[in-house]
Amino acid sequence: xHGLQAYVDTSVMVGQTGRFQQDSQQYGKIVYMKxxxxxxxxxxLSEVPRTDIxxxxxxxxxxxxxxxxxxxxxxxxxxxxxxxxxxxDSAYAIYMSDDNPKSIYEIPGAKEVQHSCYNLLFVGVLCHxxxxxxx
Numbered sequence: 001x002h003g004l005q006a007y008v009d010t011s012v013m014v015g016q017t018g019r020f021q022q023d024s025q026q027y028g029k030i031v032y033m034k035x036x037x038x039x040x041x042x043x044x045l046s047e048v049p050r051t052d053i054x055x056x057x058x059x060x061x062x063x064x065x066x067x068x069x070x071x072x073x074x075x076x077x078x079x080x081x082x083x084x085x086x087x088x089d090s091a092y093a094i095y096m097s098d099d100n101p102k103s104i105y106e107i108p109g110a111k112e113v114q115h116s117c118y119n120l121l122f123v124g125v126l127c128h129x130x131x132x133x134x135x
Contacts, residue, residue: 041065045074050082055075058104059096066100072107079113086114 018028026032031051034045041063056075059066067075079086086104093102104110 013058014101015049021079035060042067042071045078047080054084054086055080056086056104057091058100059090064092066096066098069101069107072101072110075108076104076107076113080086080109084113088114101108107134 017030020027031049033048033054035041035043041060042065054075056067058072075086078084086105090103096102101107104114
């Protein structure tokens with residue numbers, strides 16, 4: 001998978017992402033934002049087309065990389081310009097000790113374009129534990 005892995009949930013299961021493209025090893029209707037050590041784990045937004053929804057996690061798991069205030073301003077500006085919604089996962093923010101924003105709500109204009117997720121499961125050090133049942 002070219003060194004990149006993506007977490008894609010039920011959207012794939014219900015067919016909203018299009019078919020899996022064998023040549024690119026990606027789903028047809030998903031834009032993969034490359035967040036690698038070479039770009040400090042933040043995508044080059046000038047290379048990203050308009051998307052309806054942006055999933056962004058900061059700090060990231062497993063790298064621990066956290067977006068800076070400048071990077072989050074860029075992300076909010078990008079979303080506002082393109083009419084995108086940011087789903088911002090800040091599950092690990094409680095572990096941050098630097099001065100990077102712990103919430104995207106610290107960025108002016110973010111309330112217009114984002115929905116913040118905070119997962120108490122992660123705070124309880126139960127990472128990667130998911131449970132469910134069916135009748």
